[in-house]
Amino acid sequence: MKDLIRGARGVLGAAWRQHRGKTIGSILLMVAGAAAAPLIAAALAWMTDAVVAGDATAATVAGVIVAVLAIAVLTFAHFAHVLYFDLADLAELDFQERLIALSHGTTGLHHHEDARQADTLSVLEQDSRQFQGAIEALLNTLGLLIATGITAVLLARLHPVLLLLPLAAIPPLVCGRWAERRIDRSRTAAAEPTRVALNLFRLSTSAELAGELRVFRLQNELRHRHGTLWAQASRRLWRGQVTGTLLRIAGQLVFAAAYIAAVLLVVTSAVRGDRSVGEVVLAIVLAAQVSQQVTQAVTLLETLQRTASTYRRIAELAEFLSSRSAGPAGAGAPPERLREGIAFDGVSFTYPGTDTPVLRGVDLKLPAGTTVAVVGENGAGKSTLVKLLCGFYRPTGGRITVDGTDLSSLSMIGWRERIAAGFQDFARFELVARETVGVGDLPRMASAEAVLGGLERAHATDVLKHLGDGLETPLGKSYTDGAELSGGQWQKLALGRALMRTAPLLLVLDEPTSALDPQAEHDLFQRYAEQSKRVAAGNGGITVLVSHRFSTVRMADLILVVAGGRIAERGDHAALLAAGGVYAELFDLQAAAYR
Numbered sequence: 001m002k003d004l005i006r007g008a009r010g011v012l013g014a015a016w017r018q019h020r021g022k023t024i025g026s027i028l029l030m031v032a033g034a035a036a037a038p039l040i041a042a043a044l045a046w047m048t049d050a051v052v053a054g055d056a057t058a059a060t061v062a063g064v065i066v067a068v069l070a071i072a073v074l075t076f077a078h079f080a081h082v083l084y085f086d087l088a089d090l091a092e093l094d095f096q097e098r099l100i101a102l103s104h105g106t107t108g109l110h111h112h113e114d115a116r117q118a119d120t121l122s123v124l125e126q127d128s129r130q131f132q133g134a135i136e137a138l139l140n141t142l143g144l145l146i147a148t149g150i151t152a153v154l155l156a157r158l159h160p161v162l163l164l165l166p167l168a169a170i171p172p173l174v175c176g177r178w179a180e181r182r183i184d185r186s187r188t189a190a191a192e193p194t195r196v197a198l199n200l201f202r203l204s205t206s207a208e209l210a211g212e213l214r215v216f217r218l219q220n221e222l223r224h225r226h227g228t229l230w231a232q233a234s235r236r237l238w239r240g241q242v243t244g245t246l247l248r249i250a251g252q253l254v255f256a257a258a259y260i261a262a263v264l265l266v267v268t269s270a271v272r273g274d275r276s277v278g279e280v281v282l283a284i285v286l287a288a289q290v291s292q293q294v295t296q297a298v299t300l301l302e303t304l305q306r307t308a309s310t311y312r313r314i315a316e317l318a319e320f321l322s323s324r325s326a327g328p329a330g331a332g333a334p335p336e337r338l339r340e341g342i343a344f345d346g347v348s349f350t351y352p353g354t355d356t357p358v359l360r361g362v363d364l365k366l367p368a369g370t371t372v373a374v375v376g377e378n379g380a381g382k383s384t385l386v387k388l389l390c391g392f393y394r395p396t397g398g399r400i401t402v403d404g405t406d407l408s409s410l411s412m413i414g415w416r417e418r419i420a421a422g423f424q425d426f427a428r429f430e431l432v433a434r435e436t437v438g439v440g441d442l443p444r445m446a447s448a449e450a451v452l453g454g455l456e457r458a459h460a461t462d463v464l465k466h467l468g469d470g471l472e473t474p475l476g477k478s479y480t481d482g483a484e485l486s487g488g489q490w491q492k493l494a495l496g497r498a499l500m501r502t503a504p505l506l507l508v509l510d511e512p513t514s515a516l517d518p519q520a521e522h523d524l525f526q527r528y529a530e531q532s533k534r535v536a537a538g539n540g541g542i543t544v545l546v547s548h549r550f551s552t553v554r555m556a557d558l559i560l561v562v563a564g565g566r567i568a569e570r571g572d573h574a575a576l577l578a579a580g581g582v583y584a585e586l587f588d589l590q591a592a593a594y595r
């Protein structure tokens with residue numbers, strides 16, 4: 001019940017915030033339309049008795065009232081529909097904005113990487129399209145409550161025992177709730193296979209992966225896996241639906257028995273001469289309406305229950321996010337320029353929900369004004385190091401300091417404003433090219449000059465040659481005439497985005513050039529390193545570069561080799577080669593491959 005009230009409040013609140021006039025108009029029209037239905041029964045009874053008594057005037061007046069009420073029933077709901085249709089769109093927008101705020105309004109990433117919360121987000125994304133039904137159901141419920149009240153008064157006047165009729169509505173309602181819960185559980189159980197199947201479907205149909213799919217002849221394998229997962233999800237949903245339907249039928253049968261008993265009661269007393277013909281008509285029409293009201297209530301309850309689940313899920317997600325926020329948010333401002341640098345003091349890190357530490361007691365100094373390269377095997381913890389530097393997670397042990405100040409005591413908004421980043425999994429923002437790059441520094445997104453600066457630093461201006469309208473060319477399939485880019489071109493734009501900010505305190509480049517050939521990557525970083533030295537001389541900014549390419553890595557001032565959750569080796573290229581350790585071995589292996 002608490003869930004239902006929260007769901008109803010959520011929907012009504014969203015509608016009210018979006019448009020008060022339309023909300024009030026829809027409620028009035030729906031309630032008036034619903035109230036007219038039981039009044040028709042009363043007017044019909046009056047008309048029937050007037051006809052039996054031969055009173056033409058009363059019969060005519062009653063007939064006109066029946067007609068007017070019938071028009072109200074038929075049209076008011078339609079007019080209300082016009083109003084709440086628009087309202088539903090606005091409420092959907094309100095919900096989606098809330099979901100976006102929850103999804104990306106936190107400083108950390110853990111809810112995206114936690115399977116259960118990822119499931120919740122995926123169900124909520126689907127739920128966000130149900131607002132049309134939710135608002136309609138809520139308004140219908142308000143109308144239904146009024147109609148049921150009027151029906152109850154009329155039934156009580158006929159025979160008090162008929163008041164028990166709505167009580168017979170309870171079993172179908174309870175069964176309807178059980179059914180909805182059962183179906184809801186099956187939806188949650190089906191969420192994971194559905195998500196994986198949809199991901200496989202996207203993989204199987206995306207143009208981007210068409211080549212790889214053909215070369216590895218993966219079509220049938222993916223189709224088979226997609227089919228199996230889909231069947232698994234369908235089976236879970238089907239079991240939920242079948243149990244739900246059986247429960248609902250059981251509830252409806254109880255009401256059907258009560259309905260038959262009520263009609264028999266009035267008809268037998270009319271036969272005995274205790275009731276007028278009009279009263280028999282009233283009883284039959286009202287009992288039929290109660291039946292409709294019960295069916296409607298069960299259907300409405302299903303929708304309201306679904307809406308309630310949606311709001312419960314979003315509340316749970318919000319609770320998860322606040323429970324996982326690692327301590328109070330910092331408020332300190334980052335320094336204007338780095339004097340000493342960034343230090344790791346005994347930093348350990350274990351991902352939430354796992355037992356194995358990825359980093360163990362790392363002590364590290366990233367001196368101000370340097371370029372630091374991070375190398376190591378797949379899964380060694382390089383990206384984790386980067387995520388900690390960006391503040392996506394807080395260390396589970398030890399601390400990271402920026403010029404001696406604990407990173408966790410800094411305002412994350414302030415810190416993020418002073419860092420820039422390019423990741424291997426970069427976003428393909430389907431916007432015009434200027435914005436695709438410019439979002440790397442929102443306040444300067446409109447400036448073509450600033451965007452060209454970012455592209456030049458990334459040595460990516462050549463991408464513009466392929467774009468008909470230069471920076472103003474729309475990119476991607478979202479636009480009818482959007483330009484299609486290659487993977488490497490998208491990545492170059494992403495690198496331009498990462499280099500939009502001209503003087504960040506920390507620039508993180510986590511394999512942002514994997515789609516470029518090694519020579520292009522080498523040239524890019526050679527020139528980039530020269531430029532960044534000039535910038536770093538001004539603000540002490542640090543560049544952290546994660547790369548598997550030793551030809552690029554060798555030019556860094558400091559190279560860190562991550563292994564076994566620790567920094568296994570550190571130093572510049574010459575020192576590490578001379579040490580003859582893992583770095584030297586891996587460098588020789590790669591160098592030999594290019595000879």
Ligand SMILES: Nc1ncnc2c1ncn2[C@@H]1O[C@H](COP(=O)(O)OP(=O)(O)OP(=O)(O)O)[C@@H](O)[C@H]1O
Pocket residue numbers: 113351352354358376377378379380381382383384385
């Ligand atoms: N969100 C997560 N939850 C749990 N474990 C994770 C998560 N992300 C990474 N890991 C684990 O942490 C370890 C380090 O991962 P990380 O991505 O930091 O490695 P990496 O050195 O960047 O690897 P690569 O070179 O393949 O990109 C891996 O064992 C990985 O399975």
